[in-house]
Amino acid sequence: MDLRVAFAGLTLKNPLLTASGTFGYGREAAEIYDLGILGGVMVKGVSREPWPGNPPARVARAPGGMLNAIGLQNPGLKHFVEVDLPFLRRYQTAVVVNVVGHDQQGFVDVVQGVTGQEGVAAIELNISCPNVADGLLFSQDPASARRLVQAARAATGLPLIVKISPNVTDPVALGQACKEAGADALSAINTLLGMAIDTARRRPVLGNRTGGLSGPAVKPIGLRIVYDLAAQVGLPVIGMGGIETGLDALEYIMAGARAVAVGTAVFRDPYAPPRIVRELGEELQSHGFENATQAWAAANPAAREAAS
Numbered sequence: 001m002d003l004r005v006a007f008a009g010l011t012l013k014n015p016l017l018t019a020s021g022t023f024g025y026g027r028e029a030a031e032i033y034d035l036g037i038l039g040g041v042m043v044k045g046v047s048r049e050p051w052p053g054n055p056p057a058r059v060a061r062a063p064g065g066m067l068n069a070i071g072l073q074n075p076g077l078k079h080f081v082e083v084d085l086p087f088l089r090r091y092q093t094a095v096v097v098n099v100v101g102h103d104q105q106g107f108v109d110v111v112q113g114v115t116g117q118e119g120v121a122a123i124e125l126n127i128s129c130p131n132v133a134d135g136l137l138f139s140q141d142p143a144s145a146r147r148l149v150q151a152a153r154a155a156t157g158l159p160l161i162v163k164i165s166p167n168v169t170d171p172v173a174l175g176q177a178c179k180e181a182g183a184d185a186l187s188a189i190n191t192l193l194g195m196a197i198d199t200a201r202r203r204p205v206l207g208n209r210t211g212g213l214s215g216p217a218v219k220p221i222g223l224r225i226v227y228d229l230a231a232q233v234g235l236p237v238i239g240m241g242g243i244e245t246g247l248d249a250l251e252y253i254m255a256g257a258r259a260v261a262v263g264t265a266v267f268r269d270p271y272a273p274p275r276i277v278r279e280l281g282e283e284l285q286s287h288g289f290e291n292a293t294q295a296w297a298a299a300n301p302a303a304r305e306a307a308s
């Protein structure tokens with residue numbers, strides 16, 4: 001089975017990536033399998049300076065998934081470029097650098113800082129970050145998302161992927177604004193804002209009060225948003241949200257995703273990414289496809305039209 005896919009200036013050996021924040025910088029997984037099995041690694045969000053993250057508790061159980069409020073903790077750009085990127089370069093897999101910032105300049109500095117570094121295949125902007133200028137998430141205001149993407153576009157020639165938040169009224173309008181600002185591709189979905197209450201202690205479970213819901217519970221929402229983005233925006237989409245099996249991945253691909261990412265599933269099964277690569281090949285074959293590209297948007301004719 002030919003699993004190769006190509007879109008937005010990226011060529012992946014297979015359509016399976018690991019979702020940002022659930023795979024660190026690949027070190028733990030590399031102890032148990034060859035990262036070269038993966039189509040790509042979307043690294044934990046990188047900020048200009050090191051970020052401390054949120055107070056505990058940072059994760060909580062939720063039906064069909066989990067809540068997390070890690071707070072985008074990471075060791076910062078310098079550490080990424082000097083330590084994590086050289087480690088990832090040893091593997092034959094596409095490295096997608098997820099970028100976070102407190103303000104537009106913070107994003108731009110990281111985009112510039114990784115552009116030109118050997119072994120960076122693409123940049124993914126996590127626009128679900130609060131903008132200190134107005135306290136709103138960049139994703140919650142299409143005008144500020146547009147300015148941010150324009151500034152990032154001006155700072156790099158690498159493929160630019162913008163991660164779409166489901167916590168907005170109209171993800172398609174957000175995707176459209178990102179396209180007009182110069183994005184090459186979209187990824188969807190980020191986590192859904194939620195919370196859990198500790199009834200014995202009479203307070204929220206998470207130290208941050210709220211957190212992001214991920215895992216199988218969010219898959220129907222992810223599929224709906226990927227389907228709509230592919231059909232109505234027309235940019236290539238990397239689909240994610242609740243993928244646990246090769247069949248889940250195929251659902252996303254048929255909905256219009258060019259590639260998919262696996263996140264929360266790795267906490268239950270560390271071998272999930274290589275397993276899903278294998279299962280996806282089997283599912284494509286049993287569904288009568290000769291390669292991964294044939295399955296793309298098989299259930300979403302409007303996406304095929306939008307891309308042509």
Ligand SMILES: Cc1cc2nc3c(=O)[nH]c(=O)nc-3n(C[C@H](O)[C@H](O)[C@H](O)COP(=O)(O)O)c2cc1C
Binds near residue numbers: 072191241
């Ligand atoms: C513990 C945890 C940390 C995450 N950190 C990030 C992050 O740093 N940047 C980002 O864009 N998304 C982050 N995400 C969101 C995931 O990349 C993904 O979009 C989301 O979890 C949906 O996929 P899943 O249901 O397969 O986990 C994080 C998710 C989890 C569970």
